[in-house]
Amino acid sequence: MHPAAAQPPSPAESLDQIKHLLSHLLPSSLSIKSFAGRWQVLRSKLASLKSSVSEISDSPHWSENPLLQTLLPNLLSTLRRIETLCHQCSDPSFPAGKLLMQSDLDMAAGWLSRQLNDVDLLLRSGVLRQSSAIVLSHPGPGSGKEDLGFFIRDLFTRLQIGGIDFKKKAMESLLQLLKDEEKAATLVPKEGNIGYLVQMLDLSAHPIVREQAVMAVSILATASHQSAKCLFEEGGLGPLLRIVESSSMQLKEKAVIAVEAITADPENAWAISAYGGVSTLIEVCKCGWPAAQAHAIGAIRNVAAVEEIRTSLVEEGAVPVIVQLLVSGSALAQENAANCIAVLASSGECFRHMILQEKGLQRLLHLLHESSSSDTLEHVLRAIYSLSASDSTSRILSASTTFIIQVSELIKHGNIMLQHICASLLANLSMSDVNKRAIAGCMGSLVKLMESAKPVGLQEVATQALVSVLTVKSNRKDLAKDEKCVMKLVQMLDPQKELVSKKFPVAVVAAIMAGGSKGCRKRLVAAGAYGHLQRLTEMEVAGARRALQRLSGNRLKSIFSRTWRE
Known part of the structure; x- marks a missing residue:
């Protein structure tokens, strides 16, 4: 029969034995003459440990903490090893080699440092002063910050001190907390140890714990600007990119x-290049995994905003990949790709040339026709607007009746951002009279946009687009027949109403009267435009005198003629 295995000592027994050993080792080590420097370091650590052990004893619930069931026996084992070394160094006849003893002392000091650090961490967390702290129940919905903070400190204590089982359970609890409680994401950077969480992303970490850590970091990064910033400052970007390079597709996605969330801050985005991350992100865009593609192109869009990195995007061959995602990517990937192209196209002629070479304009126009997402349409239109700075693109767009009608429909039915971009496009394109007649239906919407104080610049581009469309005679007549539009224009002319800069409605009235139509003049005068223009002329508003002259027409000439005769 095998003898029964010896039962490990209880935490209380271990603590008593540790106290006894410390009370013996501290004075004994003072008399050691050999390796004096190393024993001085050990004595300093032993003194710190004695203080910490005393604090553990004073904690009311220390014996309930399962972490000590492992930590105290390990600490006792280290102290026994130090006791053996103490006896050997005190015995002048001990035959062991000098180098071997130096090595043994250094190893013992290293073990003691790590264990002392764990003890200090456990004490600082405060969990030893809470009954059953280590098995705290999961905080319920609406828990206070104090309860959540204590629970988070407890989780991170288990992560840093406990063995693999403690780490797994702690990570499971952390993930559950982050999913269930919105406030947790803002508290984790304050109450937990983000630096240690980042260490768990290392490829040498336990696979399950690393996977859990990636999921937790992904949630934290997207929770708030502050938590994303904290992850960056703790060095999280490099390990995340290594995981993107060499992990499973599910982990790549997380x-x-x-x-993407970390690089949303331009102050962080520059570091992608330092870690060689541009090529890594491009490879993910090529991988065909829709969710990962969408966020990889989102991260590329973030770094494209950094001037120094845009060159590396070109060198790494990003442009063809980005343009391809306009047709082959998921809805989110298409949106982010369009956004990225808008950034690049606004950065200079060389980028516009590359995008056009890859048939970027055709693919943007196709996406404009196919997409129903207002966010995607906004990015597509911004990209098209930036590309229209090229003469060749401007000519293509100006001649495309289909495109111009699409733009006019969005002016009528789109949200305010879409209306703004579309008005800017119409203002800048050299449209034919045929195309201008085809979009006469959007003139009322342009008049309405002239009243919008926000976003900045909308009133001006709406005015420019409307003036352009009004170069066609039939459009001038149609607008003058629209009583609501005429009344809006006249109200905008009123000097007492300051919402709209007077130069805008003045320009539209001048455009309506460019052909000298009596019907248009009659309707504008009847609505009260003449009196307002007179006052605006006296105020020397730009264009007001010319508009007044056009509105006066033959009537003004007859007045001058009668005055001359008299």
């Missing part, structure tokens, strides 16, 4: 979500 990691690249975090990378």
Whole structure:
């Protein structure tokens, strides 16, 4: 029969034995003459440990903490090893080699440092002063910050001190907390240890714990600007990119979500290049995994905003990949790709040339026709607007009746941002009279946009687009027949109403009267435009005198003629 295995000592027994050993080792080590420097370091650590052990004893619930069931026996084992070394160094006849003893002392000091650090961490967390702290129940919905903070400190204590089972359970609890409680994401950077969480992303970490850590970091990065900033400052970007390079597709997706969130801050985005991350993100865009693609192109869009990195995007061959995603990517990937192209196209002629070479304009126009997402349409239109700075693109767009009608429909039915971009496009394109007649239906919407104080610049581009459309005679007549539009224009002319700069309605009235139509003149005068223009002329508003002359027409000439005769 095998003898029964010896039962490990209880935490209380371990603590008593540790106290006894410390009370013996501290004075004994003072008399050691050999390796004096190393024993001085050990004595300093032993003194710190004695203080910490005393604090553990004073904590009311220390014996309930399962972490001590492992930590105290390990600490006792280290102290026994130090006791053996103490006896050997005190015995002048001990035959062991000098180098071997130096090595043994250094190893013992290293073990003691790590264990002392764990003890200090446990004490600082405060969990030893809370009954059953280590098995705290999961905080319920609406828990206060104090309860959540204590629970988070407890989780991170288990992560840093406990063995693999403690780490797994702690990570499970952390993930559950982040999913269930919105406030947790803002508290984790304050109450937890983000730096340690980042260490768990290392490829050498336990696979399950690393996977859990990636998921937690992904949630934290997307929770708030502050938590994303904290992850960056703790060095999270590099390990995340390594996971994107060499992990499973599911982990790539979680990691690249975090990378996108971290690089949303331009102050962080520059570091992608330092870690060689541009090529990594481009490879993910090529991989065919829709969710990972969408966030990888989102991260590329973030770094494209950094001037120094745009060159590396070109060198790494990003432009063809980005343009391809306009047709082959998921809805989110298409949106982010269009956004990225808008950024690049606004950065200079060389980028516009590359995008056009890859048939970027055709694919943007196709996406404009196919997409129903207002966010995607906004980015597509911004990209098209930036590309229209090229003469060749401007000519193509100006001649495309289909495109111009699409733009006019969005002016009538789109949200305010879409209306703004579309008005800017119409204002800048050299449209034919045929195309201008085809979009006469959007003139009322342009008049309405002239009243919008926000976004900045909308009133001006709406005015420019309307003036352009009014170069066609039939459009001038149609607008003058629209009583609501005429009344809006006249109200905008009123000097007492300051919402709209007077130069805008003045320009539209001048455009309506460019052909000298008596019907248009009659309707504008009847609505009260003449009196307002007179006052605006006296105020020397730009264009007001010319508009007044056009509105006066033959009537003004007859007045001058009668005055001359008299």
